[in-house]
Amino acid sequence: MALVTISKADVEHVALLARLELTEEEKERYTQQLNNILGYMEKMNALDTAGVEPTAHVLPMQNVFREDAARPGLPRELALHNAPQAQDGMYKVPRIV
Amino acid sequence: MDLHYMTAHAIHKLLVAREVSAAEVAEAVLARLEAVEPVVRSFVTTTPELTRAAASRADEAIARGERITPLAGIPMALKDNMCTKGVRTTCSSRMLENFIPPYDATVVVRLAEQGSGLIGKLNMDEFAMGSSTENSRFFNTKNPWDLERVPGGSSGGAVAAVAAGQAVFALGSDTGGSIRQPASFCGVVGLKPTYGLVSRYGLVAFASSLDQIGPVTRDVTDCALVLNAIAGHDPMDSTSAGYQPPDYRECLVPDIKGLRIGIPREYFGQGLDPDVERVVREAIGLMEELGAVVDEVSLPHTEYALPAYYIVAPAEASSNLARYDGVGYGFRVEGATDVVSMYMKTRSEGFGQEVKRRIMLGTYALSSGYYDAYYLKALKVRTLIRGDFDQAFKKFDLLASPTSPTVSFKFGERADNPLAMYLSDLCTIPVNMAGIPAISIPCGFSQGLPVGLQLMGKPFGEETILRAAYAYEQATPWHRRRPSLEVQQ
Numbered sequence: 001m002a003l004v005t006i007s008k009a010d011v012e013h014v015a016l017l018a019r020l021e022l023t024e025e026e027k028e029r030y031t032q033q034l035n036n037i038l039g040y041m042e043k044m045n046a047l048d049t050a051g052v053e054p055t056a057h058v059l060p061m062q063n064v065f066r067e068d069a070a071r072p073g074l075p076r077e078l079a080l081h082n083a084p085q086a087q088d089g090m091y092k093v094p095r096i097v
Numbered sequence: 098m099d100l101h102y103m104t105a106h107a108i109h110k111l112l113v114a115r116e117v118s119a120a121e122v123a124e125a126v127l128a129r130l131e132a133v134e135p136v137v138r139s140f141v142t143t144t145p146e147l148t149r150a151a152a153s154r155a156d157e158a159i160a161r162g163e164r165i166t167p168l169a170g171i172p173m174a175l176k177d178n179m180c181t182k183g184v185r186t187t188c189s190s191r192m193l194e195n196f197i198p199p200y201d202a203t204v205v206v207r208l209a210e211q212g213s214g215l216i217g218k219l220n221m222d223e224f225a226m227g228s229s230t231e232n233s234r235f236f237n238t239k240n241p242w243d244l245e246r247v248p249g250g251s252s253g254g255a256v257a258a259v260a261a262g263q264a265v266f267a268l269g270s271d272t273g274g275s276i277r278q279p280a281s282f283c284g285v286v287g288l289k290p291t292y293g294l295v296s297r298y299g300l301v302a303f304a305s306s307l308d309q310i311g312p313v314t315r316d317v318t319d320c321a322l323v324l325n326a327i328a329g330h331d332p333m334d335s336t337s338a339g340y341q342p343p344d345y346r347e348c349l350v351p352d353i354k355g356l357r358i359g360i361p362r363e364y365f366g367q368g369l370d371p372d373v374e375r376v377v378r379e380a381i382g383l384m385e386e387l388g389a390v391v392d393e394v395s396l397p398h399t400e401y402a403l404p405a406y407y408i409v410a411p412a413e414a415s416s417n418l419a420r421y422d423g424v425g426y427g428f429r430v431e432g433a434t435d436v437v438s439m440y441m442k443t444r445s446e447g448f449g450q451e452v453k454r455r456i457m458l459g460t461y462a463l464s465s466g467y468y469d470a471y472y473l474k475a476l477k478v479r480t481l482i483r484g485d486f487d488q489a490f491k492k493f494d495l496l497a498s499p500t501s502p503t504v505s506f507k508f509g510e511r512a513d514n515p516l517a518m519y520l521s522d523l524c525t526i527p528v529n530m531a532g533i534p535a536i537s538i539p540c541g542f543s544q545g546l547p548v549g550l551q552l553m554g555k556p557f558g559e560e561t562i563l564r565a566a567y568a569y570e571q572a573t574p575w576h577r578r579r580p581s582l583e584v585q586q
Contacts, residue, residue, distance in 0.1 A: 006461070017464060018456050018457060019440045021444075022453075030454065034454075034461065037516060040407075041404040043400065044401055055476055058306070058531065059338055061336070061339075078199045079425075081197065082197060082425070083424070084426075084427070084429035091424050091425060093439065
């Protein structure tokens, strides 16, 4: 059974992927806690799953189609109503380039 | 009995007989809500004007001699992860603290069509991640049976409100036991329907292949009435099943003679409190006296359900919660100078510890190099768990177990140990992984605290579950017990 070890550098890498900025204290805590939790997940390795199909979804359905007909969407004003910042009928964000 | 502690079906009878008006019901429940809220704290937002408006519509219909629906004029509340047009929907998160949805969830539309009046939005673990409601970013909700204890979670506000007389019924959501475990802790009825029976449109997504909305009520009859209102296909939810639900009132027959009930031995293993076990075995014994045929069964992959769940649910959550970027809606930090640091600071401040922990866990499990070892493995384990249930249901109509291995615990007791907290959902999580329905009903007390009996059924086997739950309930006094909340009123 492979023993998981997650280093602080792993935590920093995953935090970047998840777009989370962690404090030093959070990095330490998550390193320890994720090691504990993933250590518990190792339990699954005891199980032979060769030849077992994965279940991503419990209902036997796929490709749920509807007619490709136009229908009214959310009015722009309403869509922007919850935006932290909006201007000229658009979302406003900090400079990208 | 006090109006605020009555069931929806009892109130409906009084309304139809014109012995009480819907306005009187609304005022009684509103007064109760106000009186106990300072100690119980179930609500994030209250909407007395909507309750009163629904009540006057019901009273007008009655005055015109019209037939009213079973839930007309009944004050109800919603877990704060169901979108309500024009009413703040927060998920008990700083991220959505000021979010006003521009549309209603399908369940909200369906309850409105029944004439039921929204009384408020209920506290929960942030984004439904937790088992005690201690992860709310706003405040703790108390267990009405013992104010030093948690109501369970994540639908803690929903069960506390129904148990304390602050709403006649509520809707919760159940991704990994989040309706049933709290229902068990607070002595109310909670049903997690078959995946796909109730539309998820407008439910803020946590883990989309597991999430399901369900009723929290004071008895099984109300559970059937609320399920009637919310079940059924919805074109707005592409995972909604093409299944025509029956009238669930027709299963309210107190007869379980010959019903085959399996007792999964893995649910009675390590970690089960001996006194909880005693209460649950007595309940099963009574079902046997009522004519059920009871035998032991094995669900051999049970111990793998929890680790697999804590890969699948966080993986789906990390993807679903990627939408909170501070652009379209929700919280945004001030003063960020570039867009990436705006995302990162917004998400770090907007989310609480447990949500960040699960996003980290899920992102790790889906990241390059680990996908096969964790996520794919968990999906295969999921197949085996579903297979266990399929096998068991060849021999049995229902499976019975404790809902939770313990009664409610004290605040702070498990807050610093995520793994210990996760273990409180041992008996409820396999049901979500398999997509089957299950109910928790009150079945007695241990140390003065409510204990729940869990009945699990075949996919779309809600009728059998409700029939058995009803038969048990009619033979026992537990659903009529109310907490002795002492407040000035």
